[in-house]
Amino acid sequence: MSSVTPTAAAPGGRATSAPLLGRDHEPTIFEFSSEGRRSFSFRTTGLPEWTAEELVPAGYLRPEPVALTEVSERDLVAHVTRLTHRQYSVDLGAYPLGSCTMKYNPKLCDDAASLPGLAAVHPATPAALAQGWLELLWSLGDSLCEVTGMHACTLQPPAGAAGELTGLLLMRAWHESRGERRTKIIIPDSAHGTNPASVTLGGYQTVTVPSDERGLVDLEALRARLDSDVAGIMLTNPNTLGLFEEDIAAIAEAVHEVGGLLYYDGANLNAILGVTRPGDMGFDIVHMNLHKTFAVPHGGGGPGAGPVAVSERLAEFLPGPVPARGDDGTFAWRTPSRSIGRVHTWYGNALALARAYSYILANGGDGLRRVAEGAVLNANWLRHRLRGTYDLPYDRPNMHEFVASTTTLKKDRGMRALDVGKRLLEKGFHAPTVYFPLIVDEALMIEPTETESPETLGALADALIAIAGDEPGEGAAAPRTTPVGRVDEALAARVLLPTWDAVAAHDAS
């Protein structure tokens, strides 16, 4: 009889074993092009053929065809597969990229979104023939309202930033319906960069309110900025330092007192799921990043989903159409009476919405609360492990993320936040967010999420602590084990060459 000696489990989220066959430069898809090569062709179609000139009026025809790449299916698949092997991803290992909530998405959600009954339905299908889809969207909206403490919801915005703009347009419509033309939106100095960008896009002026020594909105400074010209305030709670805005009730009261509205940036909603709700804090408008809080693929430019939920007084301004349930239990599309109009085609990125809904159903209310509890516990545990190694400018109980700093390490041995991030890649983890929020010098913004095991968290902490003991200068050489080493970000930004032929021309000159 043999016995197995119990040992600690290996960390599942450390990716140092990721295989690579070589470090050669991977050509762009255009460099594989060979004239006349095709990925797919119909052997026979039986259909008549037309030329472009027969189908398109001459005025709309290009004089020359577009220079598309011509590659075989075999080469295309090999190229894309090699590229995927060069990527770090949530599926590969831990991804503590602060503010981005890079949590693992269960494969169950992929499965739900690929059901033919969902994926094969055209969005123009009459409502009577797509009752299942309408019920799904209505139920998702209902769940999101319950999670946020709001009254009604639009699922159209295709991303968080689109949700922000939608929220600001709702604010404008609300004030204008009351005959008011307000011009200013207040934003904390720790805010996400999308907030002031959305404010500008929405035609408002940004007024910045500073953070106090606790890292929270300075209430007195906020009061000094409030007047009848303020349309509203945009807040993340917890904020980008991972701290809960304890004075939120007083903030809400002060903003409402001057007739302003409160906008909740849902970027950090993962931290409070099932524990507290923006609606209960006094917010009027909420956007949710379904990819952060629930389960939609991250990055790559979409398709994403950034639904916006509002309190009762704003419900009739929502973009339409929205799914509505009739008294007989059937569903129909309805456009709110004072709708600001569409913010996206059809009903948003519907399969991303289906994916998020499957996540909500699979977790249930109690499971969603455990998501938040796990996220907060993991982030606090990691902060405690790093105390004494990294500076912790706001060393108090945090929510789902925290901000450390290399100010002392930089002064003592020239180690910058960027170097720590690059060294962490060599240790098999994605880097944290660096140099954000802007109010912290040499910031490392770390969000481990609820999906990493204690073993992975321990390995991540060990790696960060080991890096802090590096010989001076070692960080500047990293990363040395990745397919691409340290890139010249400054040159890439100064000399913007967005296409492969522009790069070739630049290199030749």
Added chain:
Amino acid sequence: MNVPDDLNYTSDHEWARSEEGGGLRVGITDYAQDALGDIVFVQLPEPGAKVSAGDSFAEVESTKSVSDIFAPVSGTVTEINQDLTDAPQRLNEDPYGEGWLCVIVPDTDGAEPELLDADGYRKLIES
């Protein structure tokens, strides 16, 4: 950190040099360029633009962040450093020379600007 004795400074890390003809040449300090890191883009006002002391009138983008630049005085922009469009790195390489941002002619009726001297600015960045 290089803090030339013959310049005036703001607490927001801009410098100002009095020119013949009454204009003020304005830029960001060595401390500011070091803190910002590699600068990749500079947005300047149009010549002729009116600026107000303490208000943002330009933007500097580095690989880390985008920062507002605040006017040290109220006045009119008479000249801008066009070279920065193609060579924003001048701000890193030579913040007090080729990396200047613009020339502002102060309003004659404006209040005397409250600027720091070199010693005052050194104390500020060392604190």
